[in-house]
Amino acid sequence: MFNPDETLNDRFEFVKERTASRIFHPRSLGDPLFTGIIATLAVIVLALLIGIAIELTVKAMPAIRHFGLSFLASTEWNPATDEYGAMPFIYGTVVSSAIALMIAAPLSLGVALCLSEMAPEWLSRKLGFLIELLAAIPSVVYGLWAIFVLGPWLRDWVEPVLSRYLGFIPLFSGPRVAVGMLTAGVVLAIMILPYIAAVCTEVLRVVPQSQREAAFALGATKWEMVRMAVLPYGASGIIGAIVLGLGRALGETIAVAMVIGNRPVISASLFAPSSTLASVIANEFVEAVTDLNVAALIELGLVLLALGLILNVVARLLVLSATQRRFSRVA
Amino acid sequence: MDNTIASTMRRKYARRLFLRKLKSDLMVGLTLLATVIALVPLFLVLGYLLSKGASSVNWDFFTKLPVPVGQAGGGMANAIVGTFELVGLASLIGVPIGIGAGIYVAEHHGRGLAQAVRFAADIMMGIPSIVIGIFVYAVVVQPVGGFSTMAGAVALAIIMIPLVTRTTEEMILLVPPELREAALALGVPDWRTTLSVVVRTATSGIATGIILAIARITGETAPLLFTAFGNRFWSTSLTQPIASLTVQVYTYAISPFASWQRQAWAGALVLTTIVLALEIGVRWVTQGSARAAR
Numbered sequence: 001m002f003n004p005d006e007t008l009n010d011r012f013e014f015v016k017e018r019t020a021s022r023i024f025h026p027r028s029l030g031d032p033l034f035t036g037i038i039a040t041l042a043v044i045v046l047a048l049l050i051g052i053a054i055e056l057t058v059k060a061m062p063a064i065r066h067f068g069l070s071f072l073a074s075t076e077w078n079p080a081t082d083e084y085g086a087m088p089f090i091y092g093t094v095v096s097s098a099i100a101l102m103i104a105a106p107l108s109l110g111v112a113l114c115l116s117e118m119a120p121e122w123l124s125r126k127l128g129f130l131i132e133l134l135a136a137i138p139s140v141v142y143g144l145w146a147i148f149v150l151g152p153w154l155r156d157w158v159e160p161v162l163s164r165y166l167g168f169i170p171l172f173s174g175p176r177v178a179v180g181m182l183t184a185g186v187v188l189a190i191m192i193l194p195y196i197a198a199v200c201t202e203v204l205r206v207v208p209q210s211q212r213e214a215a216f217a218l219g220a221t222k223w224e225m226v227r228m229a230v231l232p233y234g235a236s237g238i239i240g241a242i243v244l245g246l247g248r249a250l251g252e253t254i255a256v257a258m259v260i261g262n263r264p265v266i267s268a269s270l271f272a273p274s275s276t277l278a279s280v281i282a283n284e285f286v287e288a289v290t291d292l293n294v295a296a297l298i299e300l301g302l303v304l305l306a307l308g309l310i311l312n313v314v315a316r317l318l319v320l321s322a323t324q325r326r327f328s329r330v331a
Numbered sequence: 332m333d334n335t336i337a338s339t340m341r342r343k344y345a346r347r348l349f350l351r352k353l354k355s356d357l358m359v360g361l362t363l364l365a366t367v368i369a370l371v372p373l374f375l376v377l378g379y380l381l382s383k384g385a386s387s388v389n390w391d392f393f394t395k396l397p398v399p400v401g402q403a404g405g406g407m408a409n410a411i412v413g414t415f416e417l418v419g420l421a422s423l424i425g426v427p428i429g430i431g432a433g434i435y436v437a438e439h440h441g442r443g444l445a446q447a448v449r450f451a452a453d454i455m456m457g458i459p460s461i462v463i464g465i466f467v468y469a470v471v472v473q474p475v476g477g478f479s480t481m482a483g484a485v486a487l488a489i490i491m492i493p494l495v496t497r498t499t500e501e502m503i504l505l506v507p508p509e510l511r512e513a514a515l516a517l518g519v520p521d522w523r524t525t526l527s528v529v530v531r532t533a534t535s536g537i538a539t540g541i542i543l544a545i546a547r548i549t550g551e552t553a554p555l556l557f558t559a560f561g562n563r564f565w566s567t568s569l570t571q572p573i574a575s576l577t578v579q580v581y582t583y584a585i586s587p588f589a590s591w592q593r594q595a596w597a598g599a600l601v602l603t604t605i606v607l608a609l610e611i612g613v614r615w616v617t618q619g620s621a622r623a624a625r
Contacts, residue, residue, distance in 0.1 A: 034522035038438070041431030042448045045496055048489060049451040052458065052466045059469050110365025118359045119366075127366055129614070134373045136610045138550025140577045141599045144584045145376045148383075148592070190372045197369070221355035244457070251459025253553035254577075258585060278461050278553070285465070285557050301465045305458060312457030316450075 053309075056302045063295035071299060077264040077280075079289070084296035086303060088264045092181065092274040093304075096256065097249035099185025099270070104193040105242050111193070112200030112238075117226055128201070135194035143258030146187045151178035151259055154186060159271055174269030177261070181274045184260040188249045196245035199319060203237030204230060206323045237322025243315035251308055253278035277304045377603070384600030387593045392601075397563055397579070400588050407598050409565050410574040414602075416480065416566075417559060417575055418549050421487035426541055429492045433499025433537075438525060440504070449500065452493035463489050464554035472558060478572040483559025487548040494547065498540025502533040539617050546609035550602065552577035576602045 057064075063071065067084065074085020111131060115124045159176040166172040207230050215225035231238075261273020262283050275283075277300050288294045391406045398405030432448055439445040467486040472478055506529050514524040530537070552575075555561075559573050561582065566573035576598055583595035 030520050030522045034525070035435075038431045038435040039444070041428050042435035042444065044428050045432045045455070045492060046444075046448050046451045048492065049455050049458075051470075052462065055466055055469050056462070059465075107365045107369050110362040111369050114362035114366045118362050127370075130370050130373060131366075133607065133610065134369070136546060136550075136606055137373070137376060138552070138577060138599075138602055138606055140550070140552045140581050140584070141376065141380070141603050144580060144595055144599050145379055147584055149375070149379055193369050221351050223355035223358040224351065226358070247457050251457075251461070253459065253461040254581060258581070278459055281461050281465065282553055282556055285468075286560075298465055298469075301462050305462045308457050308459055308462070309454060312454050315457075316453055 053305065056298055056305060060295055060299035060302045062292055063299040066292060067296075071296070072303070075266060079284070079293050082290055082292050084292070086277070086300055088266050089275055089277045089280050089300060090303070091266045092260065093250055093276040093278070093307075095270070096181055096184045096188055096260065096274070096276055097246055099182065100188035100192055100249045101242065101246055103186065103189035104196055104245060107189075108193045108196035108200055108241075108245070109238065111197040112204055112241075113226060113230075115197070115201045116204040117230060118222070131194050131197055134190070135198070139191060139252060139255040140258075142187055142191055143255035146183060146255060146259045147179075150186060151183045154178070154183055155271075158182075163271075170268035171270045174267070174271050176271050177273065179259050179261040179273055180269075180271050181260065181267075182270045184256045184274070184276070185270075187255050187259055188252055191252060191255060192245040192248045195248055196241045199241035199244055200234075200238055203234045203241060203319065203322050206237075207233045234322055236318045240315045240318025240320075240322065243311055243318065247308055247311035247315060250276075250311070251278055251304060253282050257282045277301075380596065380600045380603055383593075384596035384598075387597035388600060392594075392597055396565070397594070400586075400591065403590070405594070407574075407576065407579055407594065407601075409562065410576045410579040410598065411601065413480075413559070413562070413566060413574040414549060414576040414605075416573065417483045417487055417555070418545060420480070420484035420569075421491055421548055422541070422545060424484060425488035425491035425544070426495055428488075429495025429541075429544075430499050430537065432492070433496040434503065434525065434530060436496065437500040437503035438529075448496070452496040455489075455493040456497070459553075460486075460490055460551055461553040461556075464557055467554065467558045475570065477570070478558065478560035480559060480566055480569045480571060480573040483555050483573060483575070486554035486558045487551060490551060490554060491544045491548050494544040495537075495541055498544075499533075499537050502536030502540065503529055505536065506532045535617060539613050542609055542613040546606050546613075549609070550577060550606050552581050556581075576605075 063084065067074070071084065072086050072090070074083075075087040076083045076085045077088055078084075111127075115128050115131075119127060155176050155178045159172075159182065162172045163174075163176065211229040211233055212225055215229040220228060256276055257279035260275060260279055262275050262279060263273040264275050264280065265272075267274065281297050281301055281304075285294075285297050288297055391404055392408075393406060393411065394408050395404065395406035396409055397407060432452070436445045436449045436452075463486055467482050467489065471482040471485055475482070510528055510532060511524055514528045515521070519528070555575055555578050559575055559578070561578045562572045562574045580595050580598040580602060583591040583598065586592065586595075
């Protein structure tokens, strides 16, 4: 269709416009839309983390204002008189986690070495799978098992031996009961072991093969190779894995609440009932009557959150520095 | 004379080598022992579950409501359905957000927001689940005015999101860049490339991550205590409290009644069977190609 009034330039502009709208149509709408959607979803994740921190702080405010810093140091926890202090729970959390780490850390390092260095590939894969199953069992199931099996077993077989030979230390004296700090610590150890072992194994797998070969070339035995080449190289990652395990132990709730006895007191004996930050929240939150009681419990949650955040940041940085070294060295 | 010195040296050296090898073997044995010790609880727990729980798992257990103390029989039908309902709803909320955020983090690798989100997801995995329970209590339960199915699902979703985000990201980063380049060279827009080529290639890995996240939240108790709460009867609406296997097992386990404790063992057996079936099933299907979400 020829229009005599139309100049060549007009025609050119028209075609250019039409092609541009055709080519750029899908991009100009689809890409920003898609990026917008996934960016929004990504922001939700970020907002959740910030929201959790802010919301807990706001809801804990009445307790923070009322008790100030003495909240952390006070050993009095009495809903009847509306007096609240976090010390018994901080003590319970720290001690039960310490017991767990003392048992789980060496064992999981052993497991990690076995999986990554010692066992042949086929065996290592099977054992690794079983260790992962250990992590898959729900914590309420561990708690149930600990109430009826582990607790009584510790009371009848382990605690008598401990109090007989170490009874002069207050930690290992006192009446022996199935529910208490020791039982909680042992359950925690079982539960955090697979996590520490998994991260350790990953860290050790990153150690370059050349390091191992160099040690062997010098005539090292297998253990000497591990001690000279593998462990120093993976040290920071191993520590990171243990810190990660500690973070898990601090926050574990249900299994601990089921076996620790839930008494808000600091006792000298490890056999005695105690309470942790997480377990007291699980036990008392629904029954809390006064606003101050609720706020105090939420402040305990805030303490737990702060501990968890700090430990996780530290642990991730340690593990990251251990696993990313490979790339920086090779590059 | 020379001969004796040489042989003494040789004997000394051989002795030393023997000791070093002995020490090495001993340490290898110790690590193996550590692994065996670590696995003992797994078999003990599974063994006790079977021996104490199996006898109480029967038809009634799956079809009847719980009965008050003193009455015989009863089951956990509402708790089993409740667990599926909570996990299903949580997945509906958590999976899209997790996948979307994961795609963003992978596709905009190295950009400020992406790094911040990645770090946030890492940190969120370390937040104790009971803290998430408190958060949901404050933002859902309190404003709405009561414990509800919705609140429980939201709590589980929040636990699920960082797990899905991180596996999605890791699986997308494993996709060879050549695939993306081929699609872009054909003139396919970025978003189509991402969805139909990159994400599609990573689908099986992402699915594995989602199923492992589902297994994880199925076993959660703490965040449900004051969100979904629990219910002795059927829950008919999303605004009502709802029973779940985990909370039911918890309540029964700490009760002083023998009949309830038996039910707790049965519930724990069913719960563990579901969770382990998911874990083992997904690994069996993918043959360990995808790494577990932690």
